[in-house]
Amino acid sequence: MSAIDNPFLNALKILADAGVEFVVVGVGGINFYARDPGGVVLTQDLDLLLAPRVENLRTALVALGGVGFGFSASGDSFVDLDDLAVLANVVRNAATLTAANPAGAQLDLMLSASGFRYEEWAADAETFRLGEVELRVGRLEKLLRSKELSARPKDVEFLRLYAARLRTPS
Numbered sequence: 001m002s003a004i005d006n007p008f009l010n011a012l013k014i015l016a017d018a019g020v021e022f023v024v025v026g027v028g029g030i031n032f033y034a035r036d037p038g039g040v041v042l043t044q045d046l047d048l049l050l051a052p053r054v055e056n057l058r059t060a061l062v063a064l065g066g067v068g069f070g071f072s073a074s075g076d077s078f079v080d081l082d083d084l085a086v087l088a089n090v091v092r093n094a095a096t097l098t099a100a101n102p103a104g105a106q107l108d109l110m111l112s113a114s115g116f117r118y119e120e121w122a123a124d125a126e127t128f129r130l131g132e133v134e135l136r137v138g139r140l141e142k143l144l145r146s147k148e149l150s151a152r153p154k155d156v157e158f159l160r161l162y163a164a165r166l167r168t169p170s
Contacts, residue, residue, distance in 0.1 A: 007105030008046055011064060013133045015078070018063035021051035021055065023121045024137040025113050027158065032128050033140045041162070042062040045106040049138070051118050052111045054087045060109055061087075061097070069099045069107075075160055101117065 034040045050056055061081045061167030071078040081087040094112035125136035147155040
């Protein structure tokens, strides 16, 4: 699959071109710090922490919706892309919307992340270039700390496996 055919890269470019403010977090963000391709952890989605403002969320939804993404919230279809009152509730509740397209890209559009406010993530985010797209990615220390603070069983297991991988010489 070429970069131009990569559904994740295309989605990120669409968001960047639309001016959406976001930081890549989660396992997808951790993967940017892999020392080699063997250090990449497979994940089904990409977690994007959006600046928690109604207009930023609306811009993201309109941009992605314009290229075939559908949206859901807690498994239910989300279609209120232009209803500012509904979007304000999404922001106020720091909810996560899932965006998916037929090409297989799934993005979690998050309005909060464990341990740090958006401004803290954005303040020292690292910049990575993928093709034509410049992405801001949370610092590795924060990404790992966020997983630790979430205390979800899947994150605890991820951290255990990640630490073991770091101890194993390449």
